[in-house]
Amino acid sequence: MTSILWIRFVVLNCAIYLICNSEAAEECVYQYDMKNNRVKISCEKGAAIHIVDKDGISLARHTGINTETIPIIVQLNRSSISSLNDEAHKATKKLSDASKLLRKVREDLTLQINNLINLTTLLQRGDDELKNDLNTLRRHDLTSPLAREAIIAALQNQYNFLRMGLLSQNTQMNELIRTTMRLTTSIMKTARGARGVGEILDLRADVMNETLFNITKLMPGGFEHGTFFGEKTVFCPQELKKISKKGTSVTTGVEQGAIMLDSHTPENIWVMYGYVDINEVTQFDSLKSLKFEKVQKIFELPFSCVGTGHVVYKQVLYCQKMFTNKIAHYSLAESRWIGERPLENVSVHSHFPYQSGKNTDLDFAIDEKGLWLIYSTNNTHGDLVVSKVNEEDLSFDGTWVTQIKKKDVGNAFIICGILYTINAFDTAPTHINYVYDTNKGKGKRLEPDELEFVNAVENDYARVYSLDYSPSDQALYSWNNGRIEIYPVSFLDENEP
Template identity: 30%
Template sequence: MFLFLLLCTSGLLLRGDAQDRAALWRGNDRSGRCQYTFNVPSPTEASCPQTGGPEVEGLKARLSLLEVLVSRLTGGDTGGPQGATARDQTELHKSLNRVTGERNLLQGEKERLEQELLGLQRRMEEMRRETERLRNKPFGLARPAGGSRPSHLITRPNRQGDSSSLRDSAWEIGPQGFQELKAEVTEVPAPDGSEENTGCGDLISVGEPVTHRKADTIAGKYGVWMQDPEAVSPYGPNMIWRIDTIGSDVRQLYGYEDMEQLTKGFPSKVLLLPELVESTGSTLYRGSLYYQRRRSRSLIRFDLASESIAARRDLPHAGFHGQFPYSWGGYTDIDLSVDEQGLWAVYSSSKAKGAIVISQLDPNSLEVKKSWETNIRKNSVSNSFIICGKLYTVASYTSPDTIINYMYDTRTSQGKSVAIPFKNKYRYNSMIDYNLAQRKLFAWDNFHMVSYDLRLGRQE
């Protein structure tokens, strides 16, 4: 009995000592929840056989997080530092090979462009030498018998049969191409200060040329630029359009939002025309582009909004593809233009024997409404334009100081010689048209798009 009491007393003493050393811990776990931990030291074990506890678990969690981060940084591969190094080397090799290939492609493109540049420079030098040779060749113009000065307009030989050629006349430079023949002229008195520009009188003077842009490539040596005087949606009234006409596949029409964008060279619209364009005689009117189809006398009305052909018609008896061009050539047989009275065509025919014919056209159907035959030959002048129903012709396309030498009034069916100074600033003017929208002349002079201010007299 005494032994039993002794054992019970010892158990209680040990239990009380254990309670004195017991500890209650409270804290948040990794998820933020409150966790209670009650620890009682073992009376028999000096140490635990395995390590554990919240601190160890926290360390394990942190190590796991570090492993995940390292795995993400190395692309998901847990192959260790050596695997990561091998992958880096492989990626570097791939990048190096890619850059080397691109460099080789650029080098090849550079060499190709250098070869093209050398070829163009050789061609330009050959053309320059040929031009100089032809300019130095005497023209040998004959005067009519019985007088020291011509009694009528001097004309150069008509270049018949040129339509069979398969080459562009832009590259065909012959002796006749540089014959700049001048008509007998009559002096026009200078206007006094009382005269005003009333808008539809006779042309009195043409201002100095103002350059707006130079074409970027050889395709822009000749071309046409224009503005619609009665623009139709979706294009605004400030829209400027341009066609480069060098080459055998001319069909791109470039549009610029305004003159500033043209100067900067940033087209906002590029249209691909369904039929090839012949020369520099195109014009714009009431939302349509009017142009001559290549190697034919067909006129085309191309609707800009629908980007489709709205009308097509042959111009009766008109010469085409080099039969009756202007003196500079370029297959300029049919020249379309717009003025205050509508749409016009300037051309010639075998019946007119090379003399300029003026026809007023219906802008919708392209039918000829009325025609006039003048007494000046088309290939004796370099270009022409129409203002207020009056045709004006320019004597030379290369002379820096030439004249507007002839005027024909469709209202009176009468023509007369005039002498209005005109400048070819860049000495190769391949297009001159009246721009009704700005009441100026637009011209294409040896890669350059230029404009001229105009002064008109009183309406008679």
């Protein structure tokens, strides 16, 4: 059956749609060339690619690709880049002109400083000669007319010499003042030129960021090498090396809850207080605002969530619907309910929770690869299960059964498709006791000293009710008995022996 794949690119204010008709449309490969601002599409044989703009006007059509993979090059809108290049050229010219002026001012200053040094030397020499003349006169009889004439002549010569030196020095000082004023002007022009270049570079970076973000977000599978989160590209695979012992904390005053960071909109923080009958999502613009309870917005849900395993991904809330085996999603961006899905054979009602109990049956997670669900089923007899969740219809794109009981886990998080579980929710310090790599389908237990986790920032008392990894800032966010705690993490270096 022929499938149709729609890809929408919003690049530099230009919307481009690609329609790929193929028996395996998802096998098309898309590569974005930053240097030349174009997209290269390579599809398997039998594909038909139709490129239209946002108004449906045909830009290109390629059909009958039935022999081998043939790359199609789509040149994206370059007008914005050209405009930025023009502005960058102007700013660079200003900076170049200012640099030339600075060089000229530096040459003038060097010349004037040398002239002042020479004048000072001459004035010093004239002063010394005057002293010598006076000493000579003291040794002679000053009553004769010749002596008086000699004194007058000597004083006149010295006066003329000093007057000439001082006038020259004043002239050079005035020139120095004017040159200094030119120096100030040239520095201001240099600063303006540099600021102009900096602004253009910032604009170019913003354009590239927006381009990469939209392409990565809308392409099936994203880039093979990593995922783009606003200001940086996060690369996989990444294997956890260390969890920082020096975390930070924010007191909430509510024993249980969930803090949610969306890797695609890291400027916001969402919080759901409590663990049962929760129908409100509170939005903050920073941790400081959360600390001082400066609420940005409150969303009222048309249903109630349960537990502390909720997440926000691409401005959509995912949670377990209260007293059901259903997972639901709600758009925070559009303030509307999207849908729900029942999970067969998934144990709920605290049948297979984490160690803490209290409705921790279903635990959503986010990593560089997308949306996940951590749970257990009757069929696995309580063994922890991980599923990759399709964000559109809540179906599972893959499921992996681990070799650890969920009741033996304090909590869990996922990084680059690798599951990490902590040994205890109420012990500080604790450690990572089990790792399962969904990329390889293999798991292993860890010794207490292999991956330590302090599990509490301020003291040795811990009751961790939720623990999630944030790929946008590469840190763990924990809800620990009324405190939100944040622990930066680091990863293994592939070059290490």
